[in-house]
């Protein structure tokens with residue numbers, strides 16, 4: 001069948017219509033004329049597969065990675081960067097209109113200065129292919145390993161260390177390796193080797209620690225089949241225990257299991273924006289604070305700041321980060337964000353939330369009970385953001401919306417929303 005793609009879908013597919021039903025067609029761009037067939041039909045939508053590109057969009061470009069379709073990590077690799085930003089702005093606009101009935105202004109997206117080579121972390125499954133260790137990905141929705149010998153979105157140091165580490169795994173005939181996690185900050189790399197219950201030879205650890213830029217090596221022993229990348233046992237093998245990051249005026253540390261934003265330059269831009277938008281106030285709470293970087297950025301805006309986070313390693317880092325940055329009025333508490341907000345007796349003047357992709361869930365109703373004058377909502381998922389805003393706007397008005405491109409080549413977008421409580 002022939003069709004013209006009408007618009008973008010949220011996962012980077014093109015959307016056409018078949019008997020008024022949306023058809024999601026991967027790798028097709030808006031305005032393109034294509035030939036396709038339907039692979040799945042439900043009551044509300046269809047999934048299609050492109051057979052032939054008849055008239056390509058002027059915004060299509062040659063994908064910079066040969067494995068982009070099998071890997072699935074970079075679903076926008078075939079679109080020019082300008083078009084990627086347009087797609088992300090539209091996603092935010094449509095989600096806010098559809099779920100939160102918001103049709104007000106949205107600021108122009110903050111572009112990524114480095115749309116390639118920006119990713120400071122990789123978590124890659126390892127497998128032996130023809131007797132040699134390879135890092136790769138599982139093809140979307142399968143357990144089929146796809147070896148990937150080059151990734152254009154990883155920071156340069158990650159790629160160099162990844163290649164060298166694979167050679168060393170072969171050289172020492174290692175077995176029972178599961179995944180390789182690399183984190184790169186300020187050109188220094190931390191390696192976390194996830195393995196079954198094995199002891200790595202000292203000579204191998206020494207060889208890994210000699211790789212240029214490697215400053216820290218850990219082993220994580222994983223014997224369960226939970227979805228988490230790391231197992232329960234974490235062993236520090238060599239070099240620094242914690243990584244250090246300088247973000248503008250802030251100096252922070254993090255342990256392997258602590259969360260940090262995937263794009264260091266854009267994280268700094270995000271924190272600067274949050275700092276600009278945070279009002280001067282008495283008591284501020286940051287829920288989902290990770291290693292506390294955002295709380296430290298807004299330290300001069302409030303007399304007392306509480307950061308809440310349930311990851312114990314991240315809280316340990318956050319407490320030390322407060323000391324490192326001389327912020328005695330900033331405290332960090334380990335626990336569930338909703339529970340801590342619910343049980344606090346102190347009035348909160350400003351709440352910053354930066355939840356995981358699933359959004360705030362039940363925390364929206366706790367927020368509504370607390371009479372908090374201002375909220376800054378930082379989100380990496382426009383759909384859950386908009387659904388949460390639909391609830392919060394019963395008592396709040398949206399003052400500002402700022403999309404930011406943190407994850408170029410992918411359809412993901414970061415958004416910051418500033419909300420003020422309606423006066424009674």
Ligand SMILES: C[S@@+](CC[C@H](N)C(=O)[O-])C[C@H]1O[C@@H](n2cnc3c(N)ncnc32)[C@H](O)[C@@H]1O
Nearest residue numbers: 259288289290309310311335336337354355356
């Ligand atoms: C998107 S990250 C934000 C981290 C931080 N704002 C930053 O910029 O680095 C979400 C954080 O929320 C934490 N988290 C997830 N669910 C939580 C919960 N129910 N209560 C407290 N923290 C939670 C995660 O461990 C993660 O550190």
